[in-house]
Amino acid sequence: SHSQRLVSIHRQLLDRALRLVKPGGIVVYSTCTFAPEENEAVIDGVVGDRGVLEPYAIAGLEYAPGLLEWEGQSFRADCGHAHRYWPHLNNTGGFFVARIRRTDRDLMSDTALDQGINRSPKTHNSPTTLQRVRNQQSMMWMSDRFGIDPEHLEIYNCWSTGQEKEWLASPACIPPANVTLNTIGIPFVRHTPHGFKPTTAALQRLGTHVKRQHIDLTLEQGQLFVAGEAQQGSNITQWHPEWHPNKNTQGFIHVRSGPYELGCGRWRHQHLYCELPKTLRLA
Numbered sequence: 001s002h003s004q005r006l007v008s009i010h011r012q013l014l015d016r017a018l019r020l021v022k023p024g025g026i027v028v029y030s031t032c033t034f035a036p037e038e039n040e041a042v043i044d045g046v047v048g049d050r051g052v053l054e055p056y057a058i059a060g061l062e063y064a065p066g067l068l069e070w071e072g073q074s075f076r077a078d079c080g081h082a083h084r085y086w087p088h089l090n091n092t093g094g095f096f097v098a099r100i101r102r103t104d105r106d107l108m109s110d111t112a113l114d115q116g117i118n119r120s121p122k123t124h125n126s127p128t129t130l131q132r133v134r135n136q137q138s139m140m141w142m143s144d145r146f147g148i149d150p151e152h153l154e155i156y157n158c159w160s161t162g163q164e165k166e167w168l169a170s171p172a173c174i175p176p177a178n179v180t181l182n183t184i185g186i187p188f189v190r191h192t193p194h195g196f197k198p199t200t201a202a203l204q205r206l207g208t209h210v211k212r213q214h215i216d217l218t219l220e221q222g223q224l225f226v227a228g229e230a231q232q233g234s235n236i237t238q239w240h241p242e243w244h245p246n247k248n249t250q251g252f253i254h255v256r257s258g259p260y261e262l263g264c265g266r267w268r269h270q271h272l273y274c275e276l277p278k279t280l281r282l283a
Contacts (some may be wrong), residue, residue, distance in 0.1 A: 003037065010042045018050045023104035027051065030097045034084060036070040039096045041080070044075040048274045051100040053078035060095075062089040066098065076228070103230060104269050119184050130181045138166050138189045141196045146203075146254060149210030149229035159184050164191055170200060200263030200276050203254045207261030214254040215265070215272065222257025225265065225274050226279045235272040 010031065017027045031038055043053070047207035053066075053076075066082030140152045159175075161169045161182060169185025187199040202212070202277050217225060217236065219228055252275065255265040264275040274281070 003035070007034060007037055007042065010038055011046050011104065014042060014046045018047065018102065021102045023102050025102045027098060027100040027102060028097065030095060032093060032095050034086075034094055034096060036067055036075075039084075039098075040067050040070065040075045040079045043098055043100075045111070047076075047100060049103060049228065051102050054099045055081045056083075056099045056103050058083070061092075063087055066096075077233065078162055104271070119221070128154040130159050130161050130184060131176050131195065133160050133166055138196055142189065142202070142206075143196060144250070146198075146206075146213050148209045152206065152209045156185070158188060165189070166191075168205075197275075198252055198254075198264055200280065203263045204261045207254055207256065207263075210254045213252070214256060215267075216248060217255060217257040217262075221260060222255075223282070224257055225257070225262060225272070226276060226282050227278070228278075230273045231272045233267070233272060236272060277281070 014027070014029055017029075021027050029043060033039070063083035066075075066079040066084065068080055079098075082096065085092065085095050085097070087094045088201060103208075117221050138158060142148060143150050143153055149275065155170075156168045157171055157173070159169060163164070166188045167183055167185045168188040173184055175181050175184060186201040188202045189199060190197040200224070207214075215236065221231060221236060250268045253265050253267050253272075255262040255272075256278065260277070263280070266273045267274050
């Protein structure tokens with residue numbers, strides 16, 4: 001539909017702007033509609049940890065705050081800092097404005113990748129057969145990165161349908177010969193241009209065996225993490241003695257909070273970023 005095409009354009013424009021603006025810079029996202037699917041929903045689906053919405057004021061104009069939920073869909077909390085300018089309040093046309101402060105998050109964010117922005121369209125004409133991964137490169141990487149004893153990985157089989165993602169499954173899981181499967185077991189790693197990325201499902205499953213590259217958060221910090229909030233390293237004190245980050249440390253880490261294996265985080269520029277799938281984050 002026309003509305004869906006507009007949403008797609010809006011998402012790509014906002015993603016592009018966030019990748020062009022340097023950390024600390026400002027992106028102003030503004031539309032001439034009040035449709036939440038073109039405003040708050042776009043921001044909620046694209047910005048991720050790459051930016052935060054800031055309060056602001058336009059002198060002489062009255063406004064209503066941005067929506068935090070619409071038709072059962074919840075939006076990120078800082079959408080309340082966006083403004084909806086209604087015609088009857090200002091004797092103007094109606095419009096929506098959000099001021100977004102760029103963080104130092106990766107220029108190509110996983111949020112954008114997960115939403116399929118600037119990714120070549122997938123074809124569904126001929127399903128790819130699920131195949132065993134024999135080279136075990138992903139298992140060796142996981143063992144080396146997180147200090148997981150190989151014996152805890154060798155009890156599983158790795159499967160793939162292509163070059164994008166691998167799954168981990170018990171040897172007892174045997175795909176039926178007459179059925180084409182897209183997945184099996186739990187997601188294990190994703191293939192990215194920079195190497196492997198561990199999935200939260202895999203880290204939650206294997207978390208008790210992780211000996212390196214992990215961080216233990218307080219309950220309050222854990223709540224911020226599962227809400228998708230970035231946190232400064234200087235505010236985090238419960239480092240594991242075998243892994244204390246320095247200015248050169250970066251990459252994926254496993255995040256815990258008390259008895260809970262929370263999953264995948266990323267340490268970059270002395271900040272902890274949440275890499276949990278959006279469906280697992282708490283509003």
